[in-house]
Amino acid sequence: MPHFTHPSIDETFSGVYLLTNRNGSIHQSYGYANRSEQIQHDVTTRFGIASGCKLFTAIAICQLVEQGKLSFSTSLDSFQTFALPHLSPNVTVHQLLTHTSGIPDYFDESVSDDFEALWRDIPMYRLQQLRDFLPLFQQKSMKDEPGSRFSYNNAGYILLGLIVEDVTGQSFTDYVEQSIFHPAGMIDSGYFSLDALPSRTALGYIDHSDGTWRTNQYAIPIKGGADGGAYVTAQDMTKFWKSLFSHQLLDTASTSLLLTPHVTVNDRGGSYGYGLWIQHHASRDVYKYHVMGYDPGVSFHSGYYPEIDTISVICSNQSDGAFDVMKQIEMQIGERIE
Numbered sequence: 530m531p532h533f534t535h536p537s538i539d540e541t542f543s544g545v546y547l548l549t550n551r552n553g554s555i556h557q558s559y560g561y562a563n564r565s566e567q568i569q570h571d572v573t574t575r576f577g578i579a580s581g582c583k584l585f586t587a588i589a590i591c592q593l594v595e596q597g598k599l600s601f602s603t604s605l606d607s608f609q610t611f612a613l614p615h616l617s618p619n620v621t622v623h624q625l626l627t628h629t630s631g632i633p634d635y636f637d638e639s640v641s642d643d644f645e646a647l648w649r650d651i652p653m654y655r656l657q658q659l660r661d662f663l664p665l666f667q668q669k670s671m672k673d674e675p676g677s678r679f680s681y682n683n684a685g686y687i688l689l690g691l692i693v694e695d696v697t698g699q700s701f702t703d704y705v706e707q708s709i710f711h712p713a714g715m716i717d718s719g720y721f722s723l724d725a726l727p728s729r730t731a732l733g734y735i736d737h738s739d740g741t742w743r744t745n746q747y748a749i750p751i752k753g754g755a756d757g758g759a760y761v762t763a764q765d766m767t768k769f770w771k772s773l774f775s776h777q778l779l780d781t782a783s784t785s786l787l788l789t790p791h792v793t794v795n796d797r798g799g800s801y802g803y804g805l806w807i808q809h810h811a812s813r814d815v816y817k818y819h820v821m822g823y824d825p826g827v828s829f830h831s832g833y834y835p836e837i838d839t840i841s842v843i844c845s846n847q848s849d850g851a852f853d854v855m856k857q858i859e860m861q862i863g864e865r866i867e
Contacts, residue, residue, distance in 0.1 A: 536857035544845030545570050546854050547763035562731035575730040575760045576844035578829040579822030582759035585705050586686050587804025589693050591783045598696050610695050620675045625685040626803045627791045631673035634684045635665035645748040645825050656750035662687045679792045683756040690755020701755050713772035715765035722752045731846035733826025745826030763842040770833045770840045830855040
């Protein structure tokens with residue numbers, strides 16, 4: 530890639546980055562997909578991306594709206610197949626997509642950042658499908674009035690996945706793989722069970738301060754779903770962004786709605802669309818559309834920078850590291866934009 534050079538990466542980083550624009554691409558791999566067997570990463574390694582795949586859920590909903598099977602104003606009381614006795618029936622699909630529903634979360638990141646603690650009382654291997662998450666939050670009371678404020682919410686995306694299942698009659702993961710991954714050419718991506726990972730899949734690692742480590746096998750749900758947990762390669766994620774912006778997944782109007790800044794999330798130019806974050810310049814022009822994911826043993830950042838038609842993907846099988854690599858890349862991107 531003529532206009533970019535490899536960023537300076539901390540030697541402790543474990544993962545892959547891939548930077549692509551119209552002139553080509555550059556990528557680099559660091560560390561091991563399997564430490565015990567010393568299997569090194571390469572650009573074809575599959576990584577868990579945690580909440581980075583909420584965007585896939587949002588696209589699935591938008592596809593169903595395009596087909597006339599659903600509306601963004603459809604409310605929870607339209608779905609009788611899952612019991613939500615304490616949730617407001619007025620919560621809409623739009624509010625679930627934008628984290629403004631006010632429903633309780635099964636993991637409230639404003640209260641705790643210890644995701645692994647959830648599975649001390651609830652065995653992670655029981656969470657094999659979306660309905661298995663319902664007992665984690667369905668008996669809780671509303672946190673806020675629907676539509677009153679932005680509050681990042683994983684349970685809302687579980688409900689969106691259940692809506693996809695209700696409308697299509699398919700499992701959520703089958704729908705996404707067939708209607709998003711396949712059309713985008715994401716042949717190596719999927720929602721894989723931790724006890725049946727395919728070849729070239731990175732194990733997630735949790736590092737301790739004394740230098741020891743363990744895998745994240747007991748620290749995350751056994752299978753990902755609508756709020757997180759898909760596996761992708763850096764190459765497939767690049768294909769995804771290209772497919773999205775060339776309208777292979779949604780028509781022009783739906784894509785525009787997906788990318789609309791529906792709610793402001795901070796006073797530093799940050800907004801949220803449907804399933805993705807949007808960062809603006811001071812001029813209000815869009816600097817990037819991006820997704821991110823953090824779980825024990827997972828860190829992930831990926832974005833599209835429209836002013837320079839550039840895609841970045843950073844995948845890591847450690848609990849942190851992707852953010853720092855993203856910042857290194859954006860130091861170069863910023864120079865090109867300015």
